[in-house]
Amino acid sequence: MDTGLFPRGRARVAPGAVHVPDWLDGARQRELLRACREWARPPAGLRTVRTPGGGVMTARQVCLGWHWYPYAYARTAPDGDGAPVKPFPDWLGELGRRAVSDALGPAQAEGAAYDIALINFYEGDARMGMHRDADERSTAPVVSLSLGDACVFRFGNTRTRTRPYTDVELRSGDLFVFGGASRLACHGVPRVLPGTAPAGLGLTGRLNVTLRVSGFPDAA
Numbered sequence: 001m002d003t004g005l006f007p008r009g010r011a012r013v014a015p016g017a018v019h020v021p022d023w024l025d026g027a028r029q030r031e032l033l034r035a036c037r038e039w040a041r042p043p044a045g046l047r048t049v050r051t052p053g054g055g056v057m058t059a060r061q062v063c064l065g066w067h068w069y070p071y072a073y074a075r076t077a078p079d080g081d082g083a084p085v086k087p088f089p090d091w092l093g094e095l096g097r098r099a100v101s102d103a104l105g106p107a108q109a110e111g112a113a114y115d116i117a118l119i120n121f122y123e124g125d126a127r128m129g130m131h132r133d134a135d136e137r138s139t140a141p142v143v144s145l146s147l148g149d150a151c152v153f154r155f156g157n158t159r160t161r162t163r164p165y166t167d168v169e170l171r172s173g174d175l176f177v178f179g180g181a182s183r184l185a186c187h188g189v190p191r192v193l194p195g196t197a198p199a200g201l202g203l204t205g206r207l208n209v210t211l212r213v214s215g216f217p218d219a220a
C-alpha cells in the first residue's frame with residue numbers, strides 16, 4: 001500500500017525503460033518469495049559470485065534456465081557446486097511476457113521466450129555496481145521484479161557507467177522493464193533501504209528477480 005503524500009505513478013525513465021510501481025500485489029509477492037526460497041536451496045542454489053579480477057559481489061545469486069557467471073552462461077554452476085542449473089518454469093516466462101506487455105505494450109512481448117532468471121539477494125549493505133546485461137544474444141527486454149526492502153536503482157546510459165543516470169526507488173512488488181534503445185543501458189543498485197520491506201511479506205533484505213531471453217542456439 002502506498003502511504004506517501006503522492007501516489008507513485010508509472011514512469012518512463014528512458015526510451016524503452018519503464019517503472020511500474022506495485023505491479024505485483026501482496027499475494028503474488030508472497031508466491032514469488034516462496035518460489036525464490038525453493039530456488040535458493042542446493043543443488044545449484046544461492047551462491048557468492050566472484051569476478052575474474054578477484055572481486056566479490058555483495059549480492060548473492062541463484063539462476064534458473066541458464067547459469068550466469070562472470071561473464072558467460074552455462075547449463076551447470078561452474079562457480080558453485082557444479083550441479084545442473086534449475087529449470088526455468090513456464091509460469092515465469094508467462095509472467096515475463098505479461099510484464100513486458102503491461103510496461104511497453106503487447107508488440108514488445110510478442111515471441112519473447114524468457115528462459116533465464118537471475119535472482120539476486122541483498123542483505124546487510126549489499127549493493128550492485130553499474131554494469132550492462134550484455135552476455136545474452138537477444139534484444140528482448142529485461143524484466144526486473146523487486147521483493148522485500150526498497151532500494152535505489154540507478155538507471156544510466158549505454159555509453160558510460162557514470163552520469164547521466166536516473167535514480168529510481170524500487171519497492172516490493174515494483175516492476176522495471178528495459179528494452180529497445182535502453183536494452184544495454186548501464187544500471188546498478190547503489191543502496192538498499194533496510195527495514196522497508198512490507199510487514200506482511202516475511203522477508204528481511206531484498207530480492208530481485210530479473211528475467212532475460214538468452215537467444216542461445218540450443219535454447220529449448
Ligand SMILES: O=C(O)CCC(=O)C(=O)O
Nearest residue numbers: 118120133188189208210
Ligand atoms: O537488483 C536489481 O534491481 C538489479 C539486478 C541487476 O542489475 C542484474 O541482475 O543485472
